[in-house]
Amino acid sequence: MSEIYEKLIRCVACVREKTDFVPRVAVVLGSGLGDYAENIRVECEIPYGDIEGFPVSTVPGHAGKFIFGTVGSVPVVCMKGRVHYYEGYAVSDVVLPIRLMGLLGAKILFLTNAAGGVNTSFHPGDLMLIKDHIALFAPNPLIGPNLDELGTRFPDMSAVYDPSLQELIRQAARENQVFLQEGVYAQLTGPSFESPAEIRMMRTLGSDAVGMSTVVEAIAANHMGMKICGISCISNLAAGMTASPLTHGEVQEAADKAAPNFKKLLTASIQKMGR
Ligand code: HPA
Numbered sequence: 001m002s003e004i005y006e007k008l009i010r011c012v013a014c015v016r017e018k019t020d021f022v023p024r025v026a027v028v029l030g031s032g033l034g035d036y037a038e039n040i041r042v043e044c045e046i047p048y049g050d051i052e053g054f055p056v057s058t059v060p061g062h063a064g065k066f067i068f069g070t071v072g073s074v075p076v077v078c079m080k081g082r083v084h085y086y087e088g089y090a091v092s093d094v095v096l097p098i099r100l101m102g103l104l105g106a107k108i109l110f111l112t113n114a115a116g117g118v119n120t121s122f123h124p125g126d127l128m129l130i131k132d133h134i135a136l137f138a139p140n141p142l143i144g145p146n147l148d149e150l151g152t153r154f155p156d157m158s159a160v161y162d163p164s165l166q167e168l169i170r171q172a173a174r175e176n177q178v179f180l181q182e183g184v185y186a187q188l189t190g191p192s193f194e195s196p197a198e199i200r201m202m203r204t205l206g207s208d209a210v211g212m213s214t215v216v217e218a219i220a221a222n223h224m225g226m227k228i229c230g231i232s233c234i235s236n237l238a239a240g241m242t243a244s245p246l247t248h249g250e251v252q253e254a255a256d257k258a259a260p261n262f263k264k265l266l267t268a269s270i271q272k273m274g275r
Contacts, residue, residue: 001149002145004092004144005149005150008103011053011100014050014052018046023075023077024074025110025270026076026102026109027076028098028217029078030111030112031233032114032255032259035259036263041070044068044069047064054096055094055096066079066101067080072270077101082217085212091139092141095219099220107226108229110230111218111230112266115185115210115232115235116199116237117208117236118208118209118210119203119208122181122208122209125257126179126233127178127233127234127261127265128181128208128234129170129180129230130185130231132160132161132184133161134185135215135216137188141216155223160219161228162228162229165228169265173265176265178261183207184206184209185214186210191212194238196239196241198239199241209232231262233259235251235252235254
């Protein structure tokens with residue numbers, strides 16, 4: 001058994017000592033969604049620090065825990081706070097929480113994030129349904145011996161963001177009058193924001209939004225056969241698209257402002273994801 005798989009199994013066992021809750025949907029809460037727990041009938045919370053060996057985020061606003069509970073009648077586990085590759089963790093640690101939620105029984109992974117808008121028709125505060133992704137310089141989390149216990153060596157990636165889940169989210173947006181952009185999310189490593197030349201490159205390559213998370217998580221979840229969907233909150237237009245420089249504070253502030261709509265859409269979408 002590989003070290004990575006052994007560590008994962010130890011973390012799963014540690015969670016199972018605390019709860020026997022079986023989630024259907026695993027949700028990663030991005031910037032602005034930190035207080036989403038208000039919308040969950042909470043059954044159990046586990047701070048990441050209570051799970052031996054679990055990577056704990058160092059980013060302000062990302063201090064983390066798992067929240068188990070139900071949204072409507074759908075059992076969910078939410079990650080309040082994620083770890084990012086730029087914090088210095090091995091990419092296998094960055095995706096450990098995703099694999100853990102999969103092993104707890106989650107069939108669906110709902111990824112959310114704050115992202116910079118690359119598409120010139122986007123506006124700060126827009127929500128974007130992720131239709132596909134581009135990994136740019138972020139290492140593939142499947143590099144190394146294949147974890148045969150989880151999935152195959154060469155997983156297909158032709159429909160990572162499940163078309164039927166995309167359709168459910170579109171429906172939820174229509175029913176709740178939430179305006180929804182659609183596009184391709186690109187992950188760079190961060191932690192520096194991009195240069196204007198890099199943003200022009202990314203637009204040429206076909207990305208609509210840019211961020212520092214999500215793609216590696218989607219690759220790991222796809223490997224183990226989870227169904228995946230995702231929404232980005234466009235917190236700002238990317239570098240060079242406006243006259244002002246980018247700050248983390250501004251990104252968080254804009255994400256907080258878009259949060260009410262984001263939460264409404266997330267809740268309505270999850271409720272459609274019951275069996
Ligand atoms: N670039 C990268 N990541 C981000 C941005 C951005 O402009 N905004 C929010 N996350």
